Amino acid sequence: MRWARAARRGMLIAALLLTGYAGGGTSPAGPADSRGPITLATGRDLTGYLQQVLDGWNSTHPDEHVKLVQLPEAADEVHAQMADSLRSGRGRFDVLNIDVAWTSEFAGAGWIAPLDPAALPLKSLLPSVLDTATFRGRLYAAPYVTNAGLLYYRKDILDRAGLEPPRTWAELERDAATVAPRHGLAGYAGQFLPYEGLTVNVDEAVESAGGTILGPDGRTVTVKSAAAREGLGFLMRGVRDGWIPQEALTYKEEESRLAFQDGGLLFLRNWPYVYDMASAPGSKVAGKFGVAPLPGPDGPGASVLGGSNLAVDAHSRHPRTAADLLAYMTSEDVQRQVLTRGSLPPVWADLYSDPELTARYPYLPVLEQSVKAAKPRPKSAEYEQVSLAVAAVTSDALRQHASVRASIARLDRELRHIVSRDK
Structure with missing residues (x-):
């Protein structure tokens, strides 16, 4: 894991040189x-909606202007820049749009301030x-x-073959291996580059099989189980047998979206933002695709709960x-814009049954079902290291460098070492 930390540190130094930020002192x-005036830091806004939302605030708060700071797209790089700023105590970012999995880590480190629940529409x-x-x-963050x-x-393609969307892994595997090649397509892809996206994909497979990576306390390692071996084995088998293409081992969200949108995939695991982009003029699959819950071993599987929270820098x-x-940002009006302008799933519950929105976004009922059944990622004050370990070990496994059993045993050892620091 030293190579991963060194590479991340190198990227961080380059990013800090580009932004002209120098640490030191608090x-x-x-x-x-x-x-x-304050700043709001976020990962790259893929749909360009966030500045419009902040323009609404700025027009009515001229003396409290919010400056948007966009960091890179990759979650690992965003985490590195945010963590470095928070660790320095210089208050470079006032509000941070953080991955939901980082809340525990940032709160445990004392980097973000606790919030008053009464001030938010919880x-x-x-x-x-x-x-x-x-x-x-x-409460340390506001769900956003x-x-x-x-x-x-x-x-x-599935209609032509007289098939329904797969509800089980066996059905997905069958269709990806047999139907896709008949139409010149690859079978299935997710986000399998070794980064946070791979951690999410693996966690979903493990959760779908009935397992977990860490216990609810974030300090107990639970990955050494038959369920974890089944989940990782499903993905490894896909790469080995070819219905997950080798190219998918280099995919993040955008690479996998483009592969599907350009007509190269039968199945894709991705987030809801893909729907509008794949439906837009110029998309080769516009009007030709559908959306379903992720499959599992014996029926619908479990998604990992994604999204972002808004936190306030303790400094x-x-x-x-x-x-x-x-x-x-958590008001109903802004939450509606999150969906209609940003193509992102809002946290305001009533919007999922709004007739106007469900007519415009027919996938909302499927999304609501998936969100309600979704599982949180491991809540650990050492989450960054947990995620790096999961991604590194399972990336080796997908490349067939070790067996399922050996990979899970190695992951168990590494995670036990990591979480011991939080005890």
Whole structure:
């Protein structure tokens, strides 16, 4: 794992040189009622909607202007830049749009400030998303965007073959191995480059088989199980037998989306944002695909709960403005824009049954079902290292460098070493 840390550090140094940021020293946090201009840091906005949302705030808060800072697309790079800024204590970012899996890590390190639950519309949000915003019983973030993995499939091809979308791994494997080649397509792809996306895909497979990677306390390793071997074995078998193409081992979200959108895949596991892009003019699959829940061993599987939370830097110079921005971003109006402008799943529960929205986004009922059944990623104060270990070990496994049993045993050892630091 040293090579991974060294590579990440190199990318981080390059990024800091480009932005002109220099560490060293800390900046005192502003008084709790301090107001003024703030920054919001986020990973790259793939649909370009977020600036429009912030324009709405800025037009009514001229003295509390929010500057949007877009970091790279890759989650690992976003994490590295955010963590370095938070660790320095300089308050470079006031509000951070963080992956839901980072809430526990950032809170455990004391980098983000606890929030007042009464200041947020928590009762209007999907219950399943609230757990991602808490750490050891306290609220540290505002749920902002939720997400659940979906199965995109070529409806035109399955209809021609008289087939329904697969509900089980066996059906997916059969169709990916037999139907796809008859139409010159690869069978199935997810996000299998060794990064956070691979951790998510593996976690989904393990959860779908009835297993877990860590226990609920985040300190107990549970990956050494028959369920984990079954989940990882399913993915390894796909690569070995060819219905998961070798190219998929280099895919992140966008590479896999383009492979499906350009007509090269029968099945794709990806997030809901793909729906609008694959339906847009110029897409080779527009009007030809459908969306279904992820399959599992014996029926619908379990998605990993994705999305992002908004957190306030513990060293923010204007924490009152930052807190008010969180309330604005979780309001019903902004949450509607999250869906209609950003093609992202909102956390406001009533929007999933809004007739106007369900007519425009017919996948919403499937998405709501997937979100409600989704499982959170391991909640650990050492989540970054947990994710790196899962991605590194399972990447080797997908490349057939070790057996299923040996890979799970190695992962068990590495995770036990990592979580021991949190005890």
